[in-house]
Amino acid sequence: MASPHLDAAYNLARWLTRDPHDADDVVQEAYLRAFRFFSGFRGGDGRAWLLAIVRNTFYTWAEQRGRHKSDVEYDEATVGLQVTETDVDKNLHGTDPEKLLLRAADLQLVETALLRLPTEYREILVLRELEELSYKEIAGIVGVPLGTVMSRLSRARLRLRHQIEAMDQP
Amino acid sequence: MNTMNCEEARELLPAYGDGELDLPRSLALEKHLDGCADCTAALRIQRALSQGVRGVTYHRAPDALRARLRAQLPSPVAAPAATTASVPQAQPRRRRDWSRWAMPIAASLALAVGLNLMLATQRSQDVLRNELVASHVRSLQVEHLSDVASSDQHTVKPWFNGKLDYSPPVRDLTQQDFPLLGGRLDYIAHRQVAALIYRHRKHFINLYVWPAQDGDAAPDSHGSEGYTLVHWRHEGMEYWAVSDLNGEELRHFAELQIEATTDKTANAPNT
Numbered sequence: 001m002a003s004p005h006l007d008a009a010y011n012l013a014r015w016l017t018r019d020p021h022d023a024d025d026v027v028q029e030a031y032l033r034a035f036r037f038f039s040g041f042r043g044g045d046g047r048a049w050l051l052a053i054v055r056n057t058f059y060t061w062a063e064q065r066g067r068h069k070s071d072v073e074y075d076e077a078t079v080g081l082q083v084t085e086t087d088v089d090k091n092l093h094g095t096d097p098e099k100l101l102l103r104a105a106d107l108q109l110v111e112t113a114l115l116r117l118p119t120e121y122r123e124i125l126v127l128r129e130l131e132e133l134s135y136k137e138i139a140g141i142v143g144v145p146l147g148t149v150m151s152r153l154s155r156a157r158l159r160l161r162h163q164i165e166a167m168d169q170p
Numbered sequence: 171m172n173t174m175n176c177e178e179a180r181e182l183l184p185a186y187g188d189g190e191l192d193l194p195r196s197l198a199l200e201k202h203l204d205g206c207a208d209c210t211a212a213l214r215i216q217r218a219l220s221q222g223v224r225g226v227t228y229h230r231a232p233d234a235l236r237a238r239l240r241a242q243l244p245s246p247v248a249a250p251a252a253t254t255a256s257v258p259q260a261q262p263r264r265r266r267d268w269s270r271w272a273m274p275i276a277a278s279l280a281l282a283v284g285l286n287l288m289l290a291t292q293r294s295q296d297v298l299r300n301e302l303v304a305s306h307v308r309s310l311q312v313e314h315l316s317d318v319a320s321s322d323q324h325t326v327k328p329w330f331n332g333k334l335d336y337s338p339p340v341r342d343l344t345q346q347d348f349p350l351l352g353g354r355l356d357y358i359a360h361r362q363v364a365a366l367i368y369r370h371r372k373h374f375i376n377l378y379v380w381p382a383q384d385g386d387a388a389p390d391s392h393g394s395e396g397y398t399l400v401h402w403r404h405e406g407m408e409y410w411a412v413s414d415l416n417g418e419e420l421r422h423f424a425e426l427q428i429e430a431t432t433d434k435t436a437n438a439p440n441t
Contacts, residue, residue, distance in 0.1 A: 007231050011228055020229075028235070028239065097214070097215055101218045105218065105222060107226060110223060114226055129223040135185075135190050153184060157184070157219050160223070161215070161219055164219075
């Protein structure tokens with residue numbers, strides 16, 4: 001097998017690009033880079049290292065195509081890193097929790113909602129929930145402080161929740 | 171302790187749900203959750219969202235991509251192998267057959283072996299580091315810091331005789347503010363190793379020593395779960411220092427060790 005972490009690399013690329021062919025391209029380019037920067041590998045987890053390269057490759061790739069503009073950084077800069085009071089309020093008094101719980105269990109709905117999230121939110125949810133990486137590992141891959149991982153995850157979940165609530169039941 | 175309010179609880183919920191909250195705060199939060207239906211409901215929603223995302227498609231790499239990577243990737247190992255294989259004249263037939271396959275075979279071998287090996291080596295390094303940290307932590311927890319407690323290097327060194335099949339260099343660094351406290355036998359990487367215990371201010375240092383397979387290597391710092399590790403190889407010995415000191419101080423300790431084991435005149439009693 002090419003690599004024990006090829007599936008992880010592809011899955012991240014696929015969720016970032018949202019397209020199978022683009023994911024192919026990104027993974028191939030990432031592997032070329034991985035080999036080129038082989039000597040730069042200074043220990044740690046091989047999967048995290050590879051995922052960091054996939055991620056960087058994706059952002060370069062997207063920038064070249066003008067497909068990516070970070071709305072999250074804007075979001076975080078203006079709204080602040082902390083989940084706000086109103087967010088907490090909504091947590092309590094949003095739509096009927098039972099209805100939300102039902103919707104969260106609808107995989108098709110969650111999948112569509114996830115695809116609609118801004119890239120950085122999608123990315124952090126994939127790293128956390130699908131790769132089951134720790135906050136520390138995610139901080140290393142995304143290149144942000146631990147506190148930002150925590151707050152970004154909170155915001156990502158909140159946005160996902162709003163997205164789910166906003167979508168009409170099929 | 172038991173006066174956590176909803177605001178504080180809500181801030182800790184994400185980390186708690188992700189299993190990233192430390193034990194004391196988890197316990198405090200659980201206490202709050204016991205009496206707060208709102209926060210419990212919020213945790214339930216968070217968990218449901220988390221669970222929902224876990225259920226979405228995990229896209230496995232298509233076989234075609236796997237095959238293409240195997241065939242296309244250049245590698246530092248493949249290049250020289252292919253060059254030496256393409257000497258044209260001698261035994262033309264056999265050579266041609268070989269060289270046609272040399273590149274793809276070498277490339278896929280290098281890819282498969284190289285990447286896996288690299289990751290495997292990395293993993294074994296991780297395992298070693300974890301073992302060292304675990305041993306360090308254990309030695310402090312059970313107050314089993316030393317089997318032979320002595321600040322005299324001439325007492326500690328002979329104690330290892332007959333217990334190990336090698337003789338670890340033992341140096342007292344009291345004058346440099348790293349007093350030797352004693353020695354201990356430990357079990358690391360499937361072998362018995364010497365552990366020397368030093369102290370710097372209120373911090374303990376475990377220095378693990380065993381015979382090296384490779385040549386000298388300069389001190390290199392690693393971090394693992396809040397502990398600092400510094401590794402070096404010197405005159406046929408492998409050294410791992412583990413402590414909660416910061417990287418700079420532990421590296422200084424490493425340099426003092428190297429200095430002391432290099433300079434034979436430093437062997438003279440220095441008290």
